[in-house]
Amino acid sequence: MSRLTQSMILFLLGGAVLRITMLSTTYLNYVKPGFRPFLIAAGAVVFVLGVIGVIQEWRGAAGPDHAADSSNHHEGHDHGHAPRVAWLLVLPVFAIFLISPPALGAFSAKSEEATAQMPVAALDAYSALPAGKVTEMTLGEFIGRAWGDSSMSLTGRQVKLTGFVVKSVKKKDRWYVARIQIACCAADGIALKVAVLGQAMPEEDSWVEVIGTWREPKSGKTPVGMVAPELDAVSVAKIPAPVEPYE
Template identity: 45%
Template structure:
């Protein structure tokens, strides 16, 4: 029985795992961008339906052949494919965190010095880590000067006691993620991977567009713990 329906069961397991993270939750945002959700739902449903159809076909073939029929079965090692499917179904891995960010210490949030559009009126102005970094390092108009900004991200630590608000930036999915981070001064560090919202003012350093300007610095006035957002990544 197990060998007869093994392939069908594997297809159903994989499809159910995909549906579990995409159709019935927002866990898929840990791995891919929001725009890919419909494709995941369709793929998961197709795999489940294909698995059910295969099981029906196998049952019919077995009934036709009777007890003396000999079915061809795949290698038993194929059952190893069930392990990642079961893990995704019951224990979805978390989003990338501080370990991945620390591997991207030399990433830049943008390329090229130039002027940026004016920031919205009113303080604090909420920016992504990537937006703040771009303006701090490359904006010849110094649009951050005199403004209070609000950044949200997770905590990472430096080797010299410094700490950062960090976000991972993706183009398509978690596999292409790179890190953007902002050094925080004037506030005690929290444990790594703690999600926080930091309000403060830009602290200029280094020459415009130079390595010395990275990572940018924020002088903190408040640091508040927050819940990890459903979509933990910023879009490039």
């Protein structure tokens, strides 16, 4: 692989990162919003290095060293595998510009059918919810209140949850409103799910707002293991997918 080709790869890779962070919100499909400045900085450095390399090659700034490198490349092929690996850097560019992988959705949540993970920040210290009012909250907070709040603050209170639709694999008539929670990026995502009762399931992977009331366990005790809490729904409304898909 020539130095010009290497520089072009850096140019394209840096440009791809800058495109998804500065010209769109696509980066939110992969990382949390707080990583945007770091992605912009990294993309700018790679982009500038690529531009400098291209300019140097076009101007022949490398001079004799460049000619010597070219000669060595043709004389021996001992380093054949190393240059080929560099072509893998092009794959993210193709993925971003041609495929643009979407945020994790129903397929990822289904793979964790047996669990409804306790949110990272679940605490036994929640404020009381107002009576006679629908309270909007994240799935993480709802699960935390359902299974980690000794004051049972969800009892008799209507809440609004937002997420995508996931069909249950094990129970025929059950579906979940779900969302992926990430700590830094999509690679560490876990599925948060709440079972929706009393309403027909919309199209899988569509985004919905669900209003309903927490159904307390019949035993009055928190189930053993990671179990999705249940919501007696009074309404389910389809909504556009949010710009920021993760919790």
